[in-house]
Amino acid sequence: MSSRWRRVLSFIVVTFVLIAIWEGYKLIWLQMGWIRPVRPDNTTMPHVWDMIIELFRPVRRGGDLLILDLAARSFFTLREAFLGFVIGGIFGFALSVLFVRSTLLERSFMPYVVASQTIPIIAIAPMVVVWGGRLDFPQWLSVAVISAYLTFFPVAINTLRGLKSPDPTALELMRSYAAKPREVLWKLQVPSALPYIFTALKVSATASVIGALIGELPAGFGDGLGRALLTFSQQFGARSVKLYATVIVTALVGVIFVTVVTLVERKTLAAGSRDFEVELMTGRATG
Amino acid sequence: MSDSPVVRARNLGKTFGKGSDRVEALRGIDLDIESGEFVSLIGPSGCGKSTLLRLIGDLVPASSGELTVNGKSPQQARLDRDYGIVFQKATLLDWRTVTKNVELPLEIMDEEARSERAASMLDLVQLSDFAKHYPWQLSGGMQQRVAIARALAFEPSLLLMDEPFGALDEMTRELMQQEVLRLWQQTHTTVVFVTHSIPEAVFLSTRVIVMSARPGRITDRIETQLPYPRTVDTRESAAYYDKITEVRESLRRGDRQ
Amino acid sequence: MTDAKPAAREATRTSELRHRLRKHVPAAVLFVLGLVAWEGLIRAFDVESFVLPAPSEIGSRLVDQWSVIMSAAGNTMIEVIGGLTAGVVLGVTVALISVRWEAAREGILPFAIATNAMPIIALAPIANNMFPVTSPVSKMTVVAIVVFFPVMINTVRGLTEVGTGELELMRSFAATPRELFTKVRIPSALPYFFSALKVASTLSIIAAIVAEYFGGPQDVLGQYIIAKANLFVFPDAWAAILVASAIGIAFYGIILGAERLVMSWHVSLRATEAG
Numbered sequence: 075m076s077s078r079w080r081r082v083l084s085f086i087v088v089t090f091v092l093i094a095i096w097e098g099y100k101l102i103w104l105q106m107g108w109i110r111p112v113r114p115d116n117t118t119m120p121h122v123w124d125m126i127i128e129l130f131r132p133v134r135r136g137g138d139l140l141i142l143d144l145a146a147r148s149f150f151t152l153r154e155a156f157l158g159f160v161i162g163g164i165f166g167f168a169l170s171v172l173f174v175r176s177t178l179l180e181r182s183f184m185p186y187v188v189a190s191q192t193i194p195i196i197a198i199a200p201m202v203v204v205w206g207g208r209l210d211f212p213q214w215l216s217v218a219v220i221s222a223y224l225t226f227f228p229v230a231i232n233t234l235r236g237l238k239s240p241d242p243t244a245l246e247l248m249r250s251y252a253a254k255p256r257e258v259l260w261k262l263q264v265p266s267a268l269p270y271i272f273t274a275l276k277v278s279a280t281a282s283v284i285g286a287l288i289g290e291l292p293a294g295f296g297d298g299l300g301r302a303l304l305t306f307s308q309q310f311g312a313r314s315v316k317l318y319a320t321v322i323v324t325a326l327v328g329v330i331f332v333t334v335v336t337l338v339e340r341k342t343l344a345a346g347s348r349d350f351e352v353e354l355m356t357g358r359a360t361g
Numbered sequence: 362m363s364d365s366p367v368v369r370a371r372n373l374g375k376t377f378g379k380g381s382d383r384v385e386a387l388r389g390i391d392l393d394i395e396s397g398e399f400v401s402l403i404g405p406s407g408c409g410k411s412t413l414l415r416l417i418g419d420l421v422p423a424s425s426g427e428l429t430v431n432g433k434s435p436q437q438a439r440l441d442r443d444y445g446i447v448f449q450k451a452t453l454l455d456w457r458t459v460t461k462n463v464e465l466p467l468e469i470m471d472e473e474a475r476s477e478r479a480a481s482m483l484d485l486v487q488l489s490d491f492a493k494h495y496p497w498q499l500s501g502g503m504q505q506r507v508a509i510a511r512a513l514a515f516e517p518s519l520l521l522m523d524e525p526f527g528a529l530d531e532m533t534r535e536l537m538q539q540e541v542l543r544l545w546q547q548t549h550t551t552v553v554f555v556t557h558s559i560p561e562a563v564f565l566s567t568r569v570i571v572m573s574a575r576p577g578r579i580t581d582r583i584e585t586q587l588p589y590p591r592t593v594d595t596r597e598s599a600a601y602y603d604k605i606t607e608v609r610e611s612l613r614r615g616d617r618q
Numbered sequence: 619m620t621d622a623k624p625a626a627r628e629a630t631r632t633s634e635l636r637h638r639l640r641k642h643v644p645a646a647v648l649f650v651l652g653l654v655a656w657e658g659l660i661r662a663f664d665v666e667s668f669v670l671p672a673p674s675e676i677g678s679r680l681v682d683q684w685s686v687i688m689s690a691a692g693n694t695m696i697e698v699i700g701g702l703t704a705g706v707v708l709g710v711t712v713a714l715i716s717v718r719w720e721a722a723r724e725g726i727l728p729f730a731i732a733t734n735a736m737p738i739i740a741l742a743p744i745a746n747n748m749f750p751v752t753s754p755v756s757k758m759t760v761v762a763i764v765v766f767f768p769v770m771i772n773t774v775r776g777l778t779e780v781g782t783g784e785l786e787l788m789r790s791f792a793a794t795p796r797e798l799f800t801k802v803r804i805p806s807a808l809p810y811f812f813s814a815l816k817v818a819s820t821l822s823i824i825a826a827i828v829a830e831y832f833g834g835p836q837d838v839l840g841q842y843i844i845a846k847a848n849l850f851v852f853p854d855a856w857a858a859i860l861v862a863s864a865i866g867i868a869f870y871g872i873i874l875g876a877e878r879l880v881m882s883w884h885v886s887l888r889a890t891e892a893g
Binding site for chain 1: 641642643644645647648649652669670726729733734735736737738739740741743744746747748749755820823824827828831832833839840843844847848852855858859862863865866867870
């Protein structure tokens with residue numbers, strides 16, 4: 075347990091160091107009158123405390139506090155992200171089960187699964203919303219689909235690796251029991267794949283939030299964090315702190331989602347203490 | 362033959378862990394190994410034979426007692442590169458060719474004539490044809506031969522071997538045993554050999570050190586007294602079988618204590 | 619158990635070629651079938667181009683808009699390559715530092731992991747505002763940050779995941795920590811590094827386009843796609859999307875090629891096993 079506290083502590087320390095660098099940069103650059111590479115003025119680089127304080131100011135004249143507004147938006151975005159997370163997770167899992175059963179299917183479709191992730195989702199997003207509209211989807215469902223698009227890939231790749239991970243001798247053992255393919259899947263392959271699946275879910279958690287945010291941008295509908303990011307980005311010259319504050323909140327939303335998934339992982343995988351956090355990065359591509 | 366032993370241990374002990382998790386791997390080890398000997402350490406799992414080898418090689422520090430290697434502390438002997446070691450896993454570096462693998466210690470010691478030495482070592486283990494190959498292209502036995510070539514590359518006076526043939530099949534193992542004896546007689550190195558195979562210990566060594574577990578200690582020292590060179594005929598001689606029986610009974614006695 | 623047989627390697631080379639072909643044929647067949655089906659279905663159901671254009675229409679628009687799209691792609695590539703280089707260099711440097719100084723690693727690694735959980739998309743508007751929005755630097759910053767984390771984390775992992783066997787071996791040679799680093803850690807980190815590079819290559823293109831979405835000069839892929847999409851000229855948008863995708867695949871392929879060159883010895887790239 076102390077290693078977990080050590081992590082929290084080092085996180086806090088590094089955060090403070092970064093804040094110190096930020097403020098230090100401002101101080102020194104202002105004194106010296108330098109403007110490259112980033113201007114140290116209060117619009118381009120507001121003070122960190124100003125960003126925090128802004129959360130407790132009204133969004134607009136007579137409106138709610140920014141933090142309340144952002145909280146509501148966070149819930150909205152998280153709902154879409156969670157839905158995308160679930161849809162993408164199930165789809166990714168189904169894909170990997172299919173691939174582990176049939177090498178032909180894997181060889182045929184895998185290159186396209188990988189290639190699908192090279193298509194900039196932000197470009198497809200408006201079209202997905204149009205298609206969704208055609209099929210009478212509510213807009214949040216279209217966003218969830220976009221979110222699922224980013225989520226399914228890490229789940230598919232990592233689950234496949236996990237399903238393939240048992241020793242050949244373990245498979246031979248199941249064969250000697252005349253086990254049906256379904257039994258082999260659920261009694262051997264899926265349990266072996268759990269650590270891999272959870273690693274992927276952590277990456278997917280982040281991806282689903284990113285997907286939801288991206289989905290909200292073109293749809294232009296006003297209830298999520300994506301909209302806030304866009305609006306405050308346009309208002310940067312007038313009041314930049316709003317954007318910074320929103321970015322901080324957005325970052326927290328991502329971290330919270332991943333933390334929740336991690337906690338579920340800890341509960342489910344009682345045994346096994348590999349440092350899956352480090353495996354986070356290797357989950358996103360083949361090979 | 363010099364007077365002072367190559368390896369000298371007095372009341373050597375090693376404990377792992379703390380508190381209730383303490384494990385006494387070795388207790389009261391007294392051992393002298395003379396230059397030119399081929400000594401095997403044999404015993405059941407947990408008797409500390411591998412630990413003892415690692416103490417000699419300064420890969421693990423002793424907890425109590427004295428240990429000198431070539432008259433120096435094990436650490437000094439290691440820094441002076443007095444010994445070469447071969448593990449159960451060949452541990453060749455995947456990204457280096459066979460030749461480059463053998464040259465590895467020579468690079469670290471900044472030896473000038475690296476490639477010549479490596480070539481002559483490979484010649485010694487009869488793998489010159491595979492100089493440019495990569496480890497994954499060789500069989501297990503060949504990989505171990507490369508590991509042995511690497512261990513002897515800088516001509517140490519002491520060779521430590523930790524169950525080097527454990528992962529090989531019986532026929533390869535017998536061939537490798539023949540190889541090691543040939544190298545030993547050609548290079549006059551002192552060898553300390555850890556094994557759990559009684560026939561292997563008897564076939565190779567001048568002396569067999571019998572150990573027992575919980576805690577690890579030496580229970581017997583048996584001279585093999587079989588003539589060299591040892592060949593296939595040796596394996597079929599009555600004296601060989603008698604020695605094996607002697608060692609086996611010593612092990613069982615040690616177990617009962 | 620076999621010894622390596624030089625003569626037999628000739629025979630294995632042809633079977634290796636056949637094996638490689640067999641691996642790729644199903645996907646190639648699917649590609650052709652997919653294209654045909656796509657075109658067929660669009661025509662059969664008379665789908666409007668703003669829902670999903672037919673491949674033939676996209677193809678003709680691509681030819682028509684070729685110079686515009688290529689120019690935009692070129693500018694986007696500048697952002698991608700700049701950001702990729704910066705991110706990789708930074709990631710490797712920080713990784714090397716954090717392996718050398720244990721204390722640094724304790725602090726940096728958890729922070730890196732937590733930070734990677736943040737949606738990078740939030741950085742795009744900030745970068746666009748910190749740096750002039752028309753300058754490629756603003757996009758390069760986003761790309762660099764997105765690339766930095768997988769590269770750093772994977773490189774650290776590769777540098778530290780050295781087995782006890784290798785460590786004992788080097789210790790028996792009385793090797794210095796630096797020799798251990800150069801002769802063992804760095805070569806064994808290469809597979810992890812390339813793995814990260816593959817992730818980074820595809821991420822970098824997406825990141826650049828997302829950053830472009832939040833603002834930028836007209837002559838970049840992101841702005842081109844959004845502009846066309848807003849005008850409902852979807853075939854053009856699709857043409858540009860496919861170009862972006864093709865670039866991503868090309869990048870991935872380049873890295874695969876480099877990997878094969880540098881790491882011909884690695885498990886995942888071996889043609890045949892012996893023994």
